[in-house]
Amino acid sequence: MGVEVVVDGLSKSFGKQTIWRDVTLTLPPGEISVLLGPSGTGKSVFLKSLVGLLKPEHGRIVITGTDIVRCSEHKLYDVRKLFGVLFQDGALFGSMNLFDNIAFPLREHTKKGEAEIRRIVLEKMEMVGLIGAEKKLPGEISGGMRKRAGLARALVLDPEIILFDEPDSGLDPVRVAYLNQLIVDLNAQIDATFLIVTHDIGTARTVPDNIGMLFRRELVMFGPREVLLTSTEPVVEQFLMGRREGPIGMSEEKDAGQAAAELAALRAGGSSGTLGGPKGGGGTGIVPQLEPTPGLPIRRAVERRKDRVMQILHTLPPTAQDAIVNSLTREEQQHYGVFAGATQVQPPVQTATANHGPRPTPYPRTADLPQTEWQPQSGALTADDAPAAAPEPGRKRGWLRRGGEK
Numbered sequence: 480m481g482v483e484v485v486v487d488g489l490s491k492s493f494g495k496q497t498i499w500r501d502v503t504l505t506l507p508p509g510e511i512s513v514l515l516g517p518s519g520t521g522k523s524v525f526l527k528s529l530v531g532l533l534k535p536e537h538g539r540i541v542i543t544g545t546d547i548v549r550c551s552e553h554k555l556y557d558v559r560k561l562f563g564v565l566f567q568d569g570a571l572f573g574s575m576n577l578f579d580n581i582a583f584p585l586r587e588h589t590k591k592g593e594a595e596i597r598r599i600v601l602e603k604m605e606m607v608g609l610i611g612a613e614k615k616l617p618g619e620i621s622g623g624m625r626k627r628a629g630l631a632r633a634l635v636l637d638p639e640i641i642l643f644d645e646p647d648s649g650l651d652p653v654r655v656a657y658l659n660q661l662i663v664d665l666n667a668q669i670d671a672t673f674l675i676v677t678h679d680i681g682t683a684r685t686v687p688d689n690i691g692m693l694f695r696r697e698l699v700m701f702g703p704r705e706v707l708l709t710s711t712e713p714v715v716e717q718f719l720m721g722r723r724e725g726p727i728g729m730s731e732e733k734d735a736g737q738a739a740a741e742l743a744a745l746r747a748g749g750s751s752g753t754l755g756g757p758k759g760g761g762g763t764g765i766v767p768q769l770e771p772t773p774g775l776p777i778r779r780a781v782e783r784r785k786d787r788v789m790q791i792l793h794t795l796p797p798t799a800q801d802a803i804v805n806s807l808t809r810e811e812q813q814h815y816g817v818f819a820g821a822t823q824v825q826p827p828v829q830t831a832t833a834n835h836g837p838r839p840t841p842y843p844r845t846a847d848l849p850q851t852e853w854q855p856q857s858g859a860l861t862a863d864d865a866p867a868a869a870p871e872p873g874r875k876r877g878w879l880r881r882g883g884e885k
């Protein structure tokens with residue numbers, strides 16, 4: 480099983496430029512998490528911080544009991560061996576053929592003999608569908624093949640944690656679909672902890688167990704996929720729908736008043752807003768998660784995640800609770816002592832008196848939440864960050880602050 484990555488109060492700046500501050504999240508062992516965010520919000524900086532290539536000024540990153548922000552170089556070297564990283568551009572050596580590129584970490588970090596190296600390299604090349612291409616140079620193969628070669632290289636040291644920086648960029652939609660399936664299949668086979676940075680909404684909607692989002696130097700959300708996918712936050716909706724209108728601007732820093740005016744016009748039907756559309760097909764709402772190819776093992780993380788999420792269910796927003804409960808089988812609902820009742824499956828009203836008094840709560844809902852795993856962790860978003868437009872009736876302002884204000 481992959482290892483847990485605990486990020487606590489992490490902040491990173493370059494000179495006077497704050498990239499993000501007070502980022503807190505936990506990557507659950509063996510689960511697939513996705514990190515979204517507009518360009519330039521520091522997603523790649525975050526991945527580089529996780530492997531210790533960049534040093535955040537504040538906070539901790541705890542992996543197998545070691546805080547890699549403060550540990551010795553020697554200790555960091557050890558912890559790094561747990562990681563496999565697929566960089567944004569594949570980062571292959573142009574003068575080495577694919578075999579030697581993929582063998583590189585084994586030759587560099589282990590004392591294995593050539594026969595064993597050959598066995599491991601061919602096994603990983605087979606996993607990513609590259610058998611037969613051992614002698615090709617990176618310049619002689621397609622972008623999709625380079626990504627898969629980068630992935631094979633990330634796998635050779637049997638990592639417990641794999642970081643993917645935009646594995647799908649530059650690929651056509653069919654190749655993205657294959658790559659997504661490959662990621663899910665790999666997770667089923669090796670049960671490592673995955674973190675994927677992507678701009679592809681189709682990937683974000685179908686691959687991960689958990690989704691987070693960076694925006695305006697904050698981690699605005701992180702938690703079970705159902706939280707972000709059912710969120711009505713303007714920034715989340717804008718991102719998932721690939722709209723121009725909303726808080727995200729071309730340079731990221733859109734004026735809050737302008738964002739509010741655009742959203743108001745959009746809601747009044749003044750603009751389609753989705754010229755070009757989002758990468759990977761936009762949309763909000765839950766779609767089924769990809770499953771491993773038939774014949775492969777099941778993802779062990781799925782059952783573990785179910786137990787984990789059911790423990791924090793009462794801390795999640797009602798829409799996410801409903802989506803999670805509705806995704807369970809009847810047996811699972813019985814097992815966890817919940818039933819789908821809030822939106823989709825309403826208990827029939829038997830008598831006139833049944834309408835009196837509040838309907839029984841199908842599972843615990845907490846009005847005033849303490850700080851929880853899925854909430855924006857820094858709590859620093861203020862009313863100024865949200866559009867000034869009045870919320871629709873019955874719609875809660877979803878930015879949660881530290882301390883639980885809704």
Ligand SMILES: Nc1ncnc2c1ncn2[C@@H]1O[C@H](COP(=O)(O)OP(=O)(O)OP(=O)(O)O)[C@@H](O)[C@H]1O
Binds near residue numbers: 520521522
């Ligand atoms: N080594 C560095 N020194 C100084 N500034 C840096 C360094 N690396 C990144 N930055 C700055 O940090 C910010 C975030 O960069 P990063 O590459 O993490 O963005 P990103 O979210 O990955 O964007 P994209 O989606 O376009 O890949 C940018 O303003 C970038 O210029």
Ligand SMILES: [Mg+2]
Binds near residue numbers: 522524567644
């Ligand atoms: Mg990047």
